Amino acid sequence: xxxxxxxxxxxxxxxxxxxxxxxxxxxxxxxxxxxxxxxxxxxxxxxxxxxxxxxxxxxxxxxxxxxxxxxxxxxxxxxxxxxxxxxxxxxxxxxxxxxxxxxxxxxxxxxxxxxxxxxxxxxxxxxxxxxxxxxxxxxxxxxxxxxxxxxxxxxxxxxxxxxxxxxxxxxxxxxxxxxxxxxxxxxxxxxxxxxxxxxxxxxxxxxxxxxxxxxxxxxxxxxxxxxxxxxxxxxxxxxxxxxxxxxxxxx
Amino acid sequence: xxxxxxxxxxxxxxxxxxxxxxxxxxxxxxxxxxxxxxxxxxxxxxxxxxxxxxxxxxxxxxxxxxxxxxxxxxxxxxxxxxxxxxxxxxxxxxxxxxxxxxxxxxxxxxxxxxxxxxxxxxxxxxxxxxxxxxxxxxxxxxxxxxxxxxxxxxxxxxxxxxxxxxxxxxxxxxxxxxxxxxxxxxxxxxxxxxxxxxxxxxxxxxxxxxxxxxxxxxxxxxxxxxxxxxxxxxxxxxxxxxxxxxxxxxxxxxxxxxxxxxxxxxxxxxxxxxxxxxxxxxxxxxxxxxxxxxxxxxxxxxxxxxxxxxxxxxxxxxxxxxxxxxxxxxxxxxx
Numbered sequence: 001x002x003x004x005x006x007x008x009x010x011x012x013x014x015x016x017x018x019x020x021x022x023x024x025x026x027x028x029x030x031x032x033x034x035x036x037x038x039x040x041x042x043x044x045x046x047x048x049x050x051x052x053x054x055x056x057x058x059x060x061x062x063x064x065x066x067x068x069x070x071x072x073x074x075x076x077x078x079x080x081x082x083x084x085x086x087x088x089x090x091x092x093x094x095x096x097x098x099x100x101x102x103x104x105x106x107x108x109x110x111x112x113x114x115x116x117x118x119x120x121x122x123x124x125x126x127x128x129x130x131x132x133x134x135x136x137x138x139x140x141x142x143x144x145x146x147x148x149x150x151x152x153x154x155x156x157x158x159x160x161x162x163x164x165x166x167x168x169x170x171x172x173x174x175x176x177x178x179x180x181x182x183x184x185x186x187x188x189x190x191x192x193x194x195x196x197x198x199x200x201x202x203x204x205x206x207x208x209x210x211x212x213x214x215x216x217x218x219x220x221x222x223x224x225x226x227x228x229x230x231x232x233x234x235x236x237x238x239x240x241x242x243x244x245x246x247x248x249x250x251x
Numbered sequence: 252x253x254x255x256x257x258x259x260x261x262x263x264x265x266x267x268x269x270x271x272x273x274x275x276x277x278x279x280x281x282x283x284x285x286x287x288x289x290x291x292x293x294x295x296x297x298x299x300x301x302x303x304x305x306x307x308x309x310x311x312x313x314x315x316x317x318x319x320x321x322x323x324x325x326x327x328x329x330x331x332x333x334x335x336x337x338x339x340x341x342x343x344x345x346x347x348x349x350x351x352x353x354x355x356x357x358x359x360x361x362x363x364x365x366x367x368x369x370x371x372x373x374x375x376x377x378x379x380x381x382x383x384x385x386x387x388x389x390x391x392x393x394x395x396x397x398x399x400x401x402x403x404x405x406x407x408x409x410x411x412x413x414x415x416x417x418x419x420x421x422x423x424x425x426x427x428x429x430x431x432x433x434x435x436x437x438x439x440x441x442x443x444x445x446x447x448x449x450x451x452x453x454x455x456x457x458x459x460x461x462x463x464x465x466x467x468x469x470x471x472x473x474x475x476x477x478x479x480x481x482x483x484x485x486x487x488x489x490x491x492x493x494x495x496x497x498x499x500x501x502x503x504x505x506x507x508x509x510x511x512x513x514x515x516x517x518x519x520x521x522x523x524x525x526x527x528x529x530x531x532x533x534x535x536x537x538x539x540x541x542x543x544x545x546x547x548x549x550x551x552x553x554x555x556x557x558x559x560x561x562x563x564x565x566x567x568x569x570x571x572x573x574x575x576x577x578x579x580x581x582x583x584x585x586x
Contacts, residue, residue, distance in 0.1 A: 053475075073474040074474050082475075083475050085475075089472030090469065091465050094464055094468055098464070106477030123456075123458075162472075
């Protein structure tokens with residue numbers, strides 16, 4: 001298996017607080033990796049470091065052998081990292097189809113002449129990618145709907161579809177189950193498994209332990225910004241440090 | 252001006268004798284002929300189209316950056332002066348003048364963005380995106396650029412009205428049934444309609460438009476799907492300023508009034524139209540700009556034309572008090 005993403009000693013300090021402290025791990029092509037940890041463990045910050053949302057204080061991030069930390073978010077995205085957000089960042093006043101098209105268009109880049117005068121081949125490529133992504137998440141029936149008018153659960157899939165339209169090599173899902181009920185969470189788990197089964201590399205930050213333990217091949221556990229475990233779910237479940245972090249130990 | 256288009260409302264310069272001729276409800280010569288109303292409506296339409304062109308620049312920029320570009324009126328002035336220079340240098344046909352003006356307008360917009368907006372934009376997270384400091388800084392910097400440009404034009408050309416070659420004025424009368432309009436009314440309408448249509452095409456059918464809409468809708472979301480927001484913002488300034496510059500030369504040739512501070516009043520009118528339309532709604536801004544144009548030209552039937560400017564301020568106050576989210580609220584597509 002080839003390594004896709006390498007995180008090396010990633011550190012992020014906010015003033016006196018070290019949100020992520022020397023975290024190192026790798027994600028291989030085709031893997032489904034979960035990142036868990038108690039509140040404030042630095043999971044989302046770690047994701048933001050990878051996608052260029054937040055600059056690193058120390059450490060390095062490589063993607064496909066190229067150093068990506070310090071690059072602009074849109075460049076990192078174009079290298080093949082798609083992501084979703086815990087608080088959705090869809091385009092509420094655009095149609096579902098246009099939302100997803102932005103993902104495809106962003107990847108194909110925008111340049112002067114070709115952009116203004118369209119370029120038939122290009123717009124066809126965008127529309128083909130957009131439809132494929134919508135079908136993957138099952139939203140093709142709502143393509144013409146305004147994104148603000150679809151249900152919260154569907155907006156989650158819309159955001160995933162937008163990332164998929166980029167045809168990324170790695171997709172990062174930040175707390176996709178947040179705000180979903182049990183049935184919806186189960187459906188989401190099945191969806192992520194299917195996505196992974198189709199060959200997508202997935203990095204998943206999740207609060208919902210059941211979801212992560214149920215579908216991930218490997219789980220990285222963070223506590224207070226540090227990595228305390230990095231192993232298969234059944235190993236992590238019995239890990240003393242993990243139990244301590246989650247359940248607390250009496251002094 | 253040839254006396255064909257009676258009361259001018261865009262500038263407070265031509266009081267002339269409309270006041271005596273049409274002195275309102277209490278005047279001696281009522282009822283005003285129906286033709287006159289129709290004529291004022293036609294003038295209101297071209298006036299409204301000009302406001303619409305201007306308002307779009309404001310609206311597009313407000314959409315992507317959430318800031319008001321105070322130098323937009325100067326883009327209008329630059330458009331007019333560019334046209335004047337081009338005409339006096341080699342007197343090309345109007346279409347060539349327009350194309351050159353639009354090109355210079357785009358460049359001015361890009362330059363403005365680089366000087367007054369880019370240095371204050373370092374957002375990559377939500378906090379700085381919503382930061383008031385960023386917004387206020389660009390308020391001041393765009394105001395500063397507008398003052399510098401206005402003064403520079405004044406140093407270069409003097410503060411007085413420029414002499415527009417008479418044959419270039421858009422005032423040949425055209426009879427339309429009972430009313431007489433001038434060629435400028437038609438040209439302004441056609442050019443503005445073409446530009447509005449072009450804008451609609453760019454926004455809905457091209458990648459640049461898709462990115463502009465995406466950045467307006469959610470800048471952070473756009474970044475993380477590979478949209479170069481910085482370049483999108485430059486595009487937005489270019490497109491918005493093209494329209495502003497075109498409005499400047501059209502009005503300049505329509506009224507024959509080209510002077511360094513000409514952009515101020517139309518800038519305010521366009522700003523009012525933007526606020527009325529709901530800040531970042533293009534259809535809203537265009538409709539409100541037309542309402543404003545019609546209201547002003549109708550108002551000049553009853554009050555002297557200097558007072559017609561009060562119509563816009565009145566609308567602004569009413570909008571802010573009763574429709575704080577704009578007449579069309581937030582329900583419409585932002586761009």
